[in-house]
Structure formats: C-alpha cells, structure tokens
Amino acid sequence: MSNTESWGSRVGLVLAMAGNAVGLGNFLRFPVQAVQNGGGTFIIPYLTCFLLMGIPLLFVEWSMGRFGGKFGDHSTPFILSNMAPKKQFLWKYVGVFGIFTNLAVAAYYCYLESWTLAYTWHSVSGSFHGQSAEGVANFFNNYVLNPGSEAFLFWIFCLVLNTYILSRGLSGGVEKVAKIGMPLLILFGIFLAYKGLTVEAGVDGAKYSSSEGLNFLWSPTPGSSIWDPKVWVAAAGQIFFTLSVGMGSIHCYASYMRKKDDVALNAMSAGWMNEFVEVCLGAAIVIPISIGYFGIEWVIEATKTGGLGLGFRTLPYLFQQWGPTLAVISGLFWFGLLFFAGITSSLAMGTPCMGFLQDEFKMSRQKSAWTFGAAIFILGLPTVLFFKYGVFDEYDYWAGTISLVVFALLEIILFAWIFGMEKGWKEITSHADIKVPSIFKFIIKWVTPTLLLFVFVGAFFKPVDNDWNAVFQGSWVLDDGSVINTILNSGLHKKIASTTDPAQLEELNKQLTFINWSRLLLVATFAGIAALVYVAYRKRVKEGRWA
Amino acid sequence: MGMNTQALITMIVTNLIVIGFTAFFFWKVLKTPHVEHSDEAE
Numbered sequence: 001m002s003n004t005e006s007w008g009s010r011v012g013l014v015l016a017m018a019g020n021a022v023g024l025g026n027f028l029r030f031p032v033q034a035v036q037n038g039g040g041t042f043i044i045p046y047l048t049c050f051l052l053m054g055i056p057l058l059f060v061e062w063s064m065g066r067f068g069g070k071f072g073d074h075s076t077p078f079i080l081s082n083m084a085p086k087k088q089f090l091w092k093y094v095g096v097f098g099i100f101t102n103l104a105v106a107a108y109y110c111y112l113e114s115w116t117l118a119y120t121w122h123s124v125s126g127s128f129h130g131q132s133a134e135g136v137a138n139f140f141n142n143y144v145l146n147p148g149s150e151a152f153l154f155w156i157f158c159l160v161l162n163t164y165i166l167s168r169g170l171s172g173g174v175e176k177v178a179k180i181g182m183p184l185l186i187l188f189g190i191f192l193a194y195k196g197l198t199v200e201a202g203v204d205g206a207k208y209s210s211s212e213g214l215n216f217l218w219s220p221t222p223g224s225s226i227w228d229p230k231v232w233v234a235a236a237g238q239i240f241f242t243l244s245v246g247m248g249s250i251h252c253y254a255s256y257m258r259k260k261d262d263v264a265l266n267a268m269s270a271g272w273m274n275e276f277v278e279v280c281l282g283a284a285i286v287i288p289i290s291i292g293y294f295g296i297e298w299v300i301e302a303t304k305t306g307g308l309g310l311g312f313r314t315l316p317y318l319f320q321q322w323g324p325t326l327a328v329i330s331g332l333f334w335f336g337l338l339f340f341a342g343i344t345s346s347l348a349m350g351t352p353c354m355g356f357l358q359d360e361f362k363m364s365r366q367k368s369a370w371t372f373g374a375a376i377f378i379l380g381l382p383t384v385l386f387f388k389y390g391v392f393d394e395y396d397y398w399a400g401t402i403s404l405v406v407f408a409l410l411e412i413i414l415f416a417w418i419f420g421m422e423k424g425w426k427e428i429t430s431h432a433d434i435k436v437p438s439i440f441k442f443i444i445k446w447v448t449p450t451l452l453l454f455v456f457v458g459a460f461f462k463p464v465d466n467d468w469n470a471v472f473q474g475s476w477v478l479d480d481g482s483v484i485n486t487i488l489n490s491g492l493h494k495k496i497a498s499t500t501d502p503a504q505l506e507e508l509n510k511q512l513t514f515i516n517w518s519r520l521l522l523v524a525t526f527a528g529i530a531a532l533v534y535v536a537y538r539k540r541v542k543e544g545r546w547a
Numbered sequence: 548m549g550m551n552t553q554a555l556i557t558m559i560v561t562n563l564i565v566i567g568f569t570a571f572f573f574w575k576v577l578k579t580p581h582v583e584h585s586d587e588a589e
Contacts, residue, residue: 014576040557047561211550218554218561265579269572276569280562433579 003074003358005365006256008171010266016170016178017253017270018277019344021244022185024112026278026341028307030238031217031287035303037234038224039217043279045226045235049451050275053236056440056448057245057408058271060415062263063427065254074255074355075099076248077533078540080411083419091414092537093530097407098248099352100526103372104399105247106349107380108392110162113342114154115143116335119312121154123331128316129324136317140309145388155384156377162343163373166350167366170256174347181340182273188333188340189277193284195322195330199292205321206292213291213299217283229468233458236451241401242278243271244345246408252352264432277341285334286310293318311338360536379525382518389514398522402483405459409452416445459483489515 007013034042068079076098084091122128128136143151165173199210224231244250254263290299290310302309311334319330350372357368383392415424425441462482463471470476478484480491489512496508540546550558 010576014573040554043557043561047564214550214558215554218558219551220553262579265572265575269569269576272565272569272572275565279565434575 005170012175015182018273019178020348021274022277023345026282028311030278030282032303032307033238037231039221041220041224045232049236049239053451054239056444058267059428061250062254062267065251069255070259075352096530101403102349102352107376108383108395114158116338118154120335133317137313140312167369185340188337189281196284196288210288213288230466246404248352249348260431262433264436265434389511391518394518421445
C-alpha cells in the first residue's frame with residue numbers, strides 16, 4: 001500500500017503548519033518568559049532570534065521535508081539518510097529523534113490536551129461558579145494529582161479523537177481541523193485579549209487596571225539589560241520551542257507537498273502566524289488579567305514554576321468575577337482556545353509516526369493511525385497515573401525539550417555542512433513565491449548553528465539561576481535544572497538529604513524510582529524505534545530500494 | 548493610571564511589526580495562484 005496522500009489546499013497546509021507551531025506554550029510559556037527575562041527588554045532578543053534562528057530553521061525543515069517527499073519518504077530517518085552521503089549510514093539513526101520526539105511528546109501532550117477539554121466542560125457547566133480562589137486551585141491540584149475516572153475519560157476521549165482525525169488523512173482530517181480550529185482560536189484569542197486589555201481598577205473586583213500588567217510586560221524591568229546572556233538564552237529557547245522545530249513534524253507535513261510547491265512563502269506565513277498568536281494574543285491575556293486582580297508581586301511568585309498554574313488554577317477563578325454569563329463565555333473561549341492550540345499540535349505529532357509505518361511497513365492509513373493511538377496510550381499511561389511523581393515532567397524535559405535541541409543542532413549541521421549550503425539553498429529557493437534574501441545563506445550556515453550551540457550549551461551546562469554573567473566572571477556552578485545535574489538527580493538527592501520526616505522521605509524515594517523508570521522507558525522507546533529503522537533499512541536493501 | 552510611554556511604544560511597535568508581517572505573508576499566500584503541475588508524475 002503506497003503512501004500517496006497530499007494536502008487539499010495551500011491555505012490548509014499553512015494553517016496546519018501554523019497550528020502545529022501554535023501550542024499551549026504560546027499563551028502560557030511566552031508571557032512567563034517575558035516576565036522572567038526583563039519584560040520589554042526580552043522582546044528585542046526574542047524577535048532577533050526569530051529572524052536568525054526561527055525563520056532559518058523553518059526554511060531548512062520545510063525544504064528537507066519537500067526534498068524527502070520527492071523520494072517518497074515522509075519521516076526523518078530516511079529523509080536525513082537521503083541527504084547524507086551513503087557511507088554516513090548513521091544519519092538514519094539521528095532521524096529516529098524525529099519519530100521518538102513526536103511519540104513521546106504526544107503521549108503526555110494528549111493528557112494536557114484532555115485537561116483543556118475537561119475545563120471547557122466545567123466552565124460551561126458552571127463548576128467554578130461561587131468557588132473561592134483556593135477552591136479553584138484545589139480543583140486543579142486534585143484533578144492532576146489524584147486522577148479519577150473523569151480525568152481518564154477525558155484523556156481516552158482525546159486519544160480516540162486524535163486517532164480518529166488522523167485516520168481520516170491529511171486533507172480529510174488534519175486540514176479540516178486546522179481550517180476550523182485556527183480561525184476559532186484567533187477569534188477566541190481576540191475576545192480574551194480585549195478583556196485582558198480592558199481590566200479596570202475597582203470594576204468586577206479588580207485591584208489594578210490592565211495598564212499595570214502591560215507596563216510590567218512591555219517596559220524594560222529595572223536592572224535588566226539587553227546584553228544579559230540569560231535574556232538571549234531564554235529568547236532563543238522560546239523561539240525554538242514555540243515554532244515546533246527540531247521535532248520532525250514540519251518535515252513530515254512538508255513531505256506531502258508537491259515537488260514544485262513553494263516552501264519559502266509558506267514557511268514565512270506559518271511562522272509569522274505563530275508569532276501573531278504568541279506576541280499579540282498570548283501577551284494580552286494571562287499576565288494583564290492576573291496582575292489586574294493579584295498585583296505584580298503575586299504574579300512574579302506564581303510564574304516561578306511556569307505558566308500552567310495561572311492558566312488552570314487562576315484564570316477560571318478570575319473569569320467568575322466578570323459575572324455568570326461572561327464567566328461561561330470566557331471559560332469556554334480560554335479552554336477552547338487552548339484545546340485547539342493543543343489538538344492542532346498533537347495531530348502534527350501523529351503524522352511522522354504514521355508516515356514511517358506507511359512508508360516502511362506498508363500499513364494502511366487507518367491501521368497506522370490506530371497503531372499510533374495504541375502506542376501513545378501505553379506510553380502516556382504512566383504520565384496520567386504517576387503525574388505526582390514527576391513522570392509527566394520527565395517526559396517533557398527529555399522528549400519535549402532536550403531531544404529537540406539535539407536533533408535541530410544535528411539536522412542543521414547535516415543541511416548546511418554535509419548536504420551542502422549550495423544544494424541546500426537551491427532546495428529553499430526553488431519554486432519560491434518570494435525572493436529569499438541571500439543573507440539567509442550566510443545565516444543558515446554560520447549564525448543559526450552557533451545560536452543552536454548556545455541553546456545546547458545553555459541546556460547542558462546551565463549555571464545556577466541561569467546567571468551567565470557569573471560564568472563570564474569565572475564561576476560556573478551547574479544549576480539543578482542543567483542536563484548534567486538532571487541526569488544525576490542532584491536536586492532530588494539534595495531534597496532527600498535534607499529531609500528528616502520519614503513519610504516525606506518515602507515519597508521522595510518513590511519519586512526517584514519513578515523518575516528513573518520513566519527515563520528507562522524513554523530510552524527503551526528510542527531503542528525500539530531505532531530497531532524498527534534498522535528493520536526498515538534491511539527491508540529496503542532486500543527490495544532494492546536502497547540505492 | 549495609563550500605560551507609560553516606553554511600554555506603550557514598545558507594545559505598539561512590536562504588535563504593528565508582527566501583525567504587518569503576518570498579514571502580508573498570509574495575503575501573499577492567498578493571492579499567489581496555485582500552480583497545477585503537469586509534470587507531477589515525472
């Protein structure tokens with residue numbers, strides 16, 4: 001059975017690619033990163049990194065995908081190996097990242113997606129009506145720490161929904177969802193941004209007006225500097241994760257384009273659409289509303305552990321302050337928006353796995369979709385059952401963060417240095433509907449790999465409190481969040497060493513065990529996919545498809 | 548209390564840049580005719 005799918009329309013492809021990039025992070029991660037990295041100071045490094053790293057990586061991944069599609073390859077192992085000289089057979093194993101990441105991220109991301117669905121339901125059914133701030137926060141804690149039948153039901157529903165849409169194919173499933181989901185997401189976002197920008201002190205219980213939050217978000221924070229390396233590492237990291245680069249999903253979507261389709265304009269359009277959702281809508285909702293009710297100090301404290309808390313613990317309570325009707329509408333729009341942001345991304349994670357199974361093992365679309373669904377059910381189950389022991393976070397860290405950086409760094413080396421920039425530039429510019437400035441040739445060869453190297457080093461050897469100034473002054477003490485110390489579980493070991501309460505000690509030891517097991521599971525998944533790639537390679541050799 | 552000038556300028560300029568590029572490229576996607584390639588089966 002041959003894999004001959006294609007996109008139904010150009011707009012559908014661009015919306016699906018933009019949907020792939022737009023995720024929960026656009027609304028929950030970006031504003032928090034801005035708050036933590038100097039407010040207005042953050043935006044210049046952020047946009048610079050978009051130009052120097054984001055757009056080049058989009059060009060590279062779109063053109064790699066279209067290149068692979070010419071040879072009938074729709075997943076990274078054989079897209080990469082086709083670009084490398086034949087003696088460098090290891091590249092197909094680098095391509096394993098492009099399947100592994102999607103599988104492992106989809107496994108926990110679908111659970112996160114199911115929270116948005118559950119919260120949409122609870123917002124509409126009025127579960128948060130009349131509850132205190134603490135009550136709404138506890139609702140979330142209880143939902144994720146002690147998942148009951150409801151959490152399972154929503155999770156299974158999400159898995160089945162994703163699988164069903166994927167089984168309908170690109171134009172019949174993914175594209176239709178993108179065409180409905182993206183405009184709705186933008187519409188919901190505009191409504192909530194309007195509400196975020198019009199909070200008035202003294203009205204509906206707000207202590208401060210929106211301008212308080214907006215000043216905080218858009219003015220350079222006193223003491224912050226545009227030359228602070230910490231701000232640049234954070235900006236590069238945000239650009240990297242917001243665009244869904246380094247995953248293999250862009251390659252896969254692009255591989256279903258026709259060989260004379262444009263990549264340059266499509267990539268620019270999808271990339272900028274993601275930026276619109278992130279900068280214009282994402283910055284106007286969570287922070288201005290939360291600061292309006294709780295003030296700056298409280299929000300700084302609340303965002304230290306990320307934006308998820310504000311999105312699920314705080315906003316449902318704040319919506320109640322706007323009266324019963326607006327509370328329902330705002331809750332529906334907020335969690336509906338997050339749901340569409342989530343599902344358009346999780347669908348993109350399914351296609352590389354399906355593409356691989358269809359290309360190499362001649363599976364039908366339906367069979368490959370349900371195989372993917374079963375795989376993310378098995379892989380995702382520990383993240384649901386053992387959320388409180390950090391399994392979810394562990395998946396997010398290794399599959400959703402570190403793997404992306406490693407893969408992106410290797411793929412740009414392959415594209416610019418091994419495949420060669422001359423050939424690479426031809427791939428980017430052939431059949432382009434816009435003129436790509438030739439400066440990008442230099443940027444892709446030199447600047448983007450260097451920036452990626454910074455992100456890579458920043459993740460592996462992150463100093464305490466991300467203080468790179470201290471590093472330049474000769475003091476490089478690794479943070480517990482650096483890859484090195486994370487592997488060693490040093491943060492958890494410190495906690496265990498300082499705990500005297502036996503019950504707490506037992507919980508921490510349990511956490512350590514679960515963390516180590518989840519890592520083992522991820523390694524086994526990677527090894528399993530690598531084994532499948534090897535089998536596929538042998539099959540190709542036997543069938544004479546390995547020239 | 549309104550927004551301070553610095554924050555207002557940063558916000559407006561950033562939003563205008565992002566909205567401008569987004570609209571421009573999406574408009575170009577919509578406007579550029581879809582080319583049917585006769586040599587697809589090559």
